[in-house]
Amino acid sequence: MKYTLTLFIFILSIHCSFAQETTYIIDYDLKKAFKQSPTSFTSPSSLFIQPKNSALYKIKYGATPEEKVEDPNNLPQGNVIVVEGSDAFYFRKEGDTTLIYDDHIIFRHFTVKDQPKFNWTLTNDSKKVLGYNCQKATANFRGRTYEAYFTADLGIQGAPWKFYGLPGLILHVYSIDGVFEITATGINTVKDIEPLENPLDTTKMITWEQYKKKYERKYYGLMNMVIGDGHGNSASMPKMQLELLVEDRN
Structure with missing residues (x-):
C-alpha cells in the first residue's frame, strides 16, 4: 500500500509540474495572393508552442482577421484546442523534424508526413516586430525565395x-514574389492549457513525395482531358501553389 501511494504521488507531481509549463501562443495574419486569383485573402492563424512537448500551427480558414477580437488566441473555454471543419493544422513534436498536416487534391484530403528542409542564410539586417528585436534570414524552399525575421528575445x-530551423521564433516571413506572407499580430502565454496533441488522423499517412506524385498524376490527367476536348490547359489546378507540385516534363 505504501509503494502504491508513493507511485500515485509521483505520477501526480509529474502531471502537475507539466501543467504549469508555459504555453506560448503567437497570433498571425496569413495572406495569400496567387497570380491566378483576382483577389487575395487573409486568414487568422495561431502557433501554439510547448517547448518541452509539441508545436501546433492552426489556420482558421473561412474567418477574417477581425474575428480574432472576440477570441484572440482561437482558444475556447477550458483551454482546449478544438478541431473545426474549416481549420488547417500543422503538428510537430519537440525535437522532431517530421511535420504532419492535412492537404488535399481537388476534394480528396490526405494526411501528409513531411520533412521540409530550409537552408537558411543569416544576414545582418534587423528590425523590430511587436517590439521584439528580429534578425533577417533568407531561404529557397520548393520553388520560392523567402525572407524571415526571427527573434531570440523569448528564448x-x-x-x-512549414518553416523550421532558425534559432528563434519567426514573427514575420514572406515570399519575395508577394504570393505568401505571415505576420505576427500578438504574443501571449498561458499556464494551464492541455498538452498539445496531434488532431489529425495518422492511420493512413503518406509522404510528401507520395503526395506530389498523386498531385502530378491528377494534374496531367485533367490537362490531357481538357486538351482532348480542344479547350487548352486548365488553370484550376496549377503546377505551383505555395510549393512547386508538378515538375516540368522533358
Whole structure:
C-alpha cells in the first residue's frame, strides 16, 4: 500500500509540474495572393508552442482577421484546442523534424508526413516586430525565395506553416514574389492549457513525395482531358501553389 501511494504521488507531481509549463501562443495574419486569383485573402492563424512537448500551427480558414477580437488566441473555454471543419493544422513534436498536416487534391484530403528542409542564410539586417528585436534570414524552399525575421528575445524556437530551423521564433516571413506572407499580430502565454496533441488522423499517412506524385498524376490527367476536348490547359489546378507540385516534363 505504501509503494502504491508513493507511485500515485509521483505520477501526480509529474502531471502537475507539466501543467504549469508555459504555453506560448503567437497570433498571425496569413495572406495569400496567387497570380491566378483576382483577389487575395487573409486568414487568422495561431502557433501554439510547448517547448518541452509539441508545436501546433492552426489556420482558421473561412474567418477574417477581425474575428480574432472576440477570441484572440482561437482558444475556447477550458483551454482546449478544438478541431473545426474549416481549420488547417500543422503538428510537430519537440525535437522532431517530421511535420504532419492535412492537404488535399481537388476534394480528396490526405494526411501528409513531411520533412521540409530550409537552408537558411543569416544576414545582418534587423528590425523590430511587436517590439521584439528580429534578425533577417533568407531561404529557397520548393520553388520560392523567402525572407524571415526571427527573434531570440523569448528564448524559444518556432515558426508558422512549414518553416523550421532558425534559432528563434519567426514573427514575420514572406515570399519575395508577394504570393505568401505571415505576420505576427500578438504574443501571449498561458499556464494551464492541455498538452498539445496531434488532431489529425495518422492511420493512413503518406509522404510528401507520395503526395506530389498523386498531385502530378491528377494534374496531367485533367490537362490531357481538357486538351482532348480542344479547350487548352486548365488553370484550376496549377503546377505551383505555395510549393512547386508538378515538375516540368522533358
